[in-house]
Amino acid sequence: MLLGKCPYCDDGIIEVRDKEVSGKKVKLYACSNAKWVTEDGEMFELATDATCDFKIWQNTLSRYGKWLSYKEIRELLAGESIEVEMLSKKYGKKVYYSKYITLNQEYGVSVIWD
Template sequence: MQLGKCPYCEDGEIEVRDKEVRGKKVKLYACSNAHWKSEDGELFELRDDATCGYRIWQNTLSRYGKWLGYKEIRELLENKELEVELVSKKYGKKINYSKTVILDYEYGVSVLWE
């Protein structure tokens, strides 16, 4: 399944790939020009034939109580930013707050902290 055009290369499309990390199944939203190799199934390195390395892990914001779905990735690729609801467990209480997430080549996405 393709979710949109890669923002970092000219001919790549962001596609959905199923991965297993530490025994849990997660989605990897990656450029079609990104190809990885892995010896242990956990540490992924770009192969020599990869022309782009852009990827977003579905659980990249999981520490804030947020998993990114298809709809959110499509909107993020289209608009270059996305407003998301995050959760903080500060002082033993859950606190919900909104933050803007933007595309970031190195990390996939970055949260804009003011």
């Protein structure tokens, strides 16, 4: 499945790749020009012949109770910062709150903490 044009290279398309990390199936949203290699199935490194490094893991915000959807990735690729609902379990209580996220070339996405 293709989600949109890569924001970091001229001819790349963002595609969905199925990966297995620590025994769990996770989707990786990555540029068609990005090639990732792994030896242990957990640490993924950029291959030497890759021309782009764009990637966002579906579960990149899982510590906040949030998994990114196709729709949210498309909105981010359109250049928008988007509002997402996250979860905090501080002191044993579940507290939902909203924050904006935006693309970040190094980490995939960044949370805007006002």
